[in-house]
Amino acid sequence: MKVTREQAAARRERIVDVASELFRAHGFDGVAIAEIMKSAGVTHGGFYGHFDSKEQLVAEACMRANARNRWDRWLDGPIERRLERIVRGYLTERHRNDPGHGCLIAAVASDVVRQPPPVRHAFTNGLKSKLDLLLCLMPGRSAAARKEKALATMAGLVGALILSRAVDDPQLSTEILSAASNEFAKSANV
Numbered sequence: 001m002k003v004t005r006e007q008a009a010a011r012r013e014r015i016v017d018v019a020s021e022l023f024r025a026h027g028f029d030g031v032a033i034a035e036i037m038k039s040a041g042v043t044h045g046g047f048y049g050h051f052d053s054k055e056q057l058v059a060e061a062c063m064r065a066n067a068r069n070r071w072d073r074w075l076d077g078p079i080e081r082r083l084e085r086i087v088r089g090y091l092t093e094r095h096r097n098d099p100g101h102g103c104l105i106a107a108v109a110s111d112v113v114r115q116p117p118p119v120r121h122a123f124t125n126g127l128k129s130k131l132d133l134l135l136c137l138m139p140g141r142s143a144a145a146r147k148e149k150a151l152a153t154m155a156g157l158v159g160a161l162i163l164s165r166a167v168d169d170p171q172l173s174t175e176i177l178s179a180a181s182n183e184f185a186k187s188a189n190v
Helices: 005-026 033-039 044-050 054-068 079-090 093-097 104-112 117-137 143-166 170-188
Strands: none
Touching (some): 005 033, 005 104, 033 054, 054 117, 079 117, 079 143, 093 143, 104 143
C-alpha cells in the first residue's frame, strides 16, 4: 500500500519522538535502531527511507528533546521568583525518576562527548538556549558576573540531577535534590 507524504512525515515525526525519549532513557549506545523503529510502530527496514544514518536521527532527536523540554513553563508569576521556580521545578523526584521525558542535558551529557559533530552541535545549542534563559534571570551587577552565575547554576542543576540518579541510596538521592534545590533557590533570591 502506497504511503502518502503526510503519512510518511507523520511516521518520521513519530520516529524522532520515540528516539528522543529512548536516547534520554538509555543513552545513545543503549538503543538500537531496530528498537526505536519497533517502538515507533514502523518496520526496521523503513529507517533509511527517513534518515541517512543513526547520527542524523540522534542529532534530530537531540533537537526535538531540547525543543520539547523547555523551561518557559516555569516562567509565569512574578519575575523575581522565576529563577527559583526553574530550580525547584528542575530538581524534583519526578524529573529524577523519568529521564526519558526530562532534560536531555542531564540524560546524555556523558555520552555526547563521544558523538560526532552534528550531535554535539545539537546538544550545545540546547545548552546555550537554557543558559540564555538563566542569564536573563540572574542577579548581578555586570554581564560577566551574571554569565558566571548562570554557568555555575546550570552546572549545579545538571550535576545534582545526575548524582541523584546515579546513587543507589534513595534517601541520599532525595537529599542531593533537596540540598541543591535549597542552595540554588536561595542564591536566586539574593
